[in-house]
Amino acid sequence: xxxxxxxxxxxxxxxxxxxxxxxxxxxxxxxxxxxxxxxxxxxxxxxxxxxxxxxxxxxxxxxxxxxxxxxxxxxxxxxxxxxxxxxxxxxxxxxxxxxxxxxxxxxxxxxxxxxxxxxxxxxxxxxxxxxxxxxxxxxxxxxxxxxxxxxxxxxxxxxxxxxxxxxxxxxxxxxxxxxxxxxxxxxxxxxxxxxxxxxxxxxxxxxxxxxxxxxxxxxxxxxxxxxxxxxxxxxxxxxxxxxxxxxxxxxxxxxxxxxxxxxxxxxxxxxxxxxxxxxxxxxxxxxxxxxxxxxxxxxxxxxxxxxxxxxxxxxxxxxxxxxxxxxxxxxxxxxxxxxxxxxxxxxxxxxxxxxxxxxxxxxxxxxxxxxxxxxxxxxxxxxxxxxxxxxxxxxxxxxxxxxxxxxxxxxxxxxxxxxxxxxxxxxxxxxxxxxxxxxxxxxxxxxxxxxxxxxxxxxxxxxxxxxxxxx
Numbered sequence: 001x002x003x004x005x006x007x008x009x010x011x012x013x014x015x016x017x018x019x020x021x022x023x024x025x026x027x028x029x030x031x032x033x034x035x036x037x038x039x040x041x042x043x044x045x046x047x048x049x050x051x052x053x054x055x056x057x058x059x060x061x062x063x064x065x066x067x068x069x070x071x072x073x074x075x076x077x078x079x080x081x082x083x084x085x086x087x088x089x090x091x092x093x094x095x096x097x098x099x100x101x102x103x104x105x106x107x108x109x110x111x112x113x114x115x116x117x118x119x120x121x122x123x124x125x126x127x128x129x130x131x132x133x134x135x136x137x138x139x140x141x142x143x144x145x146x147x148x149x150x151x152x153x154x155x156x157x158x159x160x161x162x163x164x165x166x167x168x169x170x171x172x173x174x175x176x177x178x179x180x181x182x183x184x185x186x187x188x189x190x191x192x193x194x195x196x197x198x199x200x201x202x203x204x205x206x207x208x209x210x211x212x213x214x215x216x217x218x219x220x221x222x223x224x225x226x227x228x229x230x231x232x233x234x235x236x237x238x239x240x241x242x243x244x245x246x247x248x249x250x251x252x253x254x255x256x257x258x259x260x261x262x263x264x265x266x267x268x269x270x271x272x273x274x275x276x277x278x279x280x281x282x283x284x285x286x287x288x289x290x291x292x293x294x295x296x297x298x299x300x301x302x303x304x305x306x307x308x309x310x311x312x313x314x315x316x317x318x319x320x321x322x323x324x325x326x327x328x329x330x331x332x333x334x335x336x337x338x339x340x341x342x343x344x345x346x347x348x349x350x351x352x353x354x355x356x357x358x359x360x361x362x363x364x365x366x367x368x369x370x371x372x373x374x375x376x377x378x379x380x381x382x383x384x385x386x387x388x389x390x391x392x393x394x395x396x397x398x399x400x401x402x403x404x405x406x407x408x409x410x411x412x413x414x415x416x417x418x419x420x421x422x423x424x425x426x427x428x429x430x431x432x433x434x435x436x437x438x439x440x441x442x443x444x445x446x447x448x449x450x451x452x453x454x455x456x457x458x459x460x461x462x463x464x465x466x467x468x469x470x471x
Contacts, residue, residue, distance in 0.1 A: 026232045032176050034227040035166050039180025040187070041220040042159050045118055045151040046087055047188035048213045049125075050080065050320050051348050054196060054340065055206035059133055059140065075141060077396060081321040081468060084461035086148040088316065091156040092458045095451035098160040102292060102447050107237075110161040111224055117154035119217045121147050126210040129203050160450040167434035167446035169236050174434065174446070175363040178427045182356035188213075189348045196340055292444030300437045301445060304370055307379045307429040308449055309456040314382045315422045316460025317467055318389055323347045323415060325468075327395045328408045346412050351419040358423020362431065365424075370432040379425050385418055390471050400471055426453075 026032055060076045098110070125147055133140035166174040191212055195205035227233050298305065327333060328342050368374035391404040392411040405411070433449045434442040 031169070031227065031230050031233045032173060034223050034230070034233070035162075035169075035173050036176040036180040036183075037223050038162055038220055038227075039177035040184040041180075041216055042162060042177070043155065043181050043184055044188065044213050044216060045121070045148075045155050047185045047352075048122075048210065049087070049148055049151075050083060051189050051192045051344065052206060052209060053080075053320075053324055053343055054202055055129075055209070056083075058202045060137060075137070077325070078321075078465060078468065080324045081461070081465040082145065083148060084316060084321055084464060085458075086145045087152040088454065088457035088461040090149050090153050091454040092451070094153045094156040095160055095447070095454040098157050099292060099294065099444065099447045099451055102161075102164060102444055107161055107165055108228070110157050112221065114154040114158035114161070115217055115221050115224070118151055118158070119214060119221075121151035121154075122210055122214040122217060126207055126214065129207045129210065156450070156454055160447045163430075163450050164443040164446035165237060167442040169233075171431055171435060172363065175359075175427070175431050178430060179356070179359045179363060182352065182359045182423055185352035186349070186356050189344060189352050193341070193344050193349065196344065292447070293441060294444070294448060297437055297441055297445050297448050301433045301448070303376060304429045304433045304436070305449065305452045307375055308426060308433075309452045309459075311379050311382065311422060311426045311429070312453055312456035313460040313463070314385060315418065315426075316457045317464045318385060318418060319351055319415075320348070321461075321464040321468060322389055322394060322471075323351065323411070325394055325396075326389075326411050327393050329393050329403075329406050330408045346408075347415055350412055350415045354416040354419025355423040356419075358420040358425075359427045360423075361420075362424045362427035366428070368428070370429075370436055375425070375429065378421070379429075382418075382421055382425075385414065386467065388414055390467075394468075394471050397471055398469065 056079055057076065060079060101110070125144075128140070128143070163174060163177060166177045192205075192209060195209050198205070324343055324347065326343070326347065328338050328346075331338050333339070368378065388405065389411065390400065391402070392414070393403055393406055430449050430453070434445045437445050
């Protein structure tokens, strides 16, 4: 290395030390809010498809929501279970690809391509709302499931990529992303309730609902592009230099300039490799491999991975497939409350509010500790929710006729507890994981944790269909 480059290396190192010695600020909390709002949009496909129960009931009853024969068909009764399977099983494979490609494709390529895919699928779904599908229900079901698979695969890429980036920041930033997800669920349910109340026709309600999702995806694209330009975000994303990346001397040369900044002002660090600032003298020590150190990550986070998997596994068995088919006992099944509002308000809204509360408490309570036996104990204790919900008024019942918990307040309270424990325990495990590994593994750890989250959701979705058939 020549003298000029040595001097530049020392200058860059001094700048890093200077930056670290100061309390780096996030002006107007712009980066924090960006992650929060992107988190809000990260699960829109799942929330908007799963909470539009009235629309799917209308469509799969042949356009006549009062048809008793159609409403008892397997296609209609088990639609939420089919939806869960189509939403989650492909995500496992996509999450694996995301882990393997994290050092192959830039964050911009992964994030923007996934958002563009979401935009397209929501547009297709909105276009089908006003189409008469009563004569081709099987075909419409196939198109819907295909859209669900594609849009949720894109969501898996978006989720894994954004959480991996958030893991490079202080703990409150991935927490903002996770909390934003729960707020997204709450807002999507509120939007659904407003649409149901305001629109006289179910198709008008659904059209407004899916167009709202499309608009917010566009907002997410703008927010992400703005995030790429924020100095605070650029600093944190460009600072770490993962040793598992192949290092090319041309990349180092491309960032050496006469500026005293650690990177040129017009450089988009989310497009650049994560190792741009690795000193040249470390080149000989770089590991010549293209994949993240998954084995080393699993050694440090195996219990947290298991907790994330099992927490979301139990939740997905019950929500939404089982909970969406709970019927109130205190009013007539034909009443407006029972037919239009009970599931959106008493089930979907309560669960998502509970999930939001749990994720918020995880941000400031930081309990239980990652090494504590309490974490896996509390996660496995949630298995008790399965028999408890089975004894609520789930319909149709095929094998069990006894309703031990017939009071309408019981499923509401249980739903709230399911949401709170899912939000708190799941978020605690997710946010602790990048903190128990070396800094250079943080982004890959975020992607690995997203894989176990997807695996838990997929396993839960597959198990839900079996569980429902035994009730």
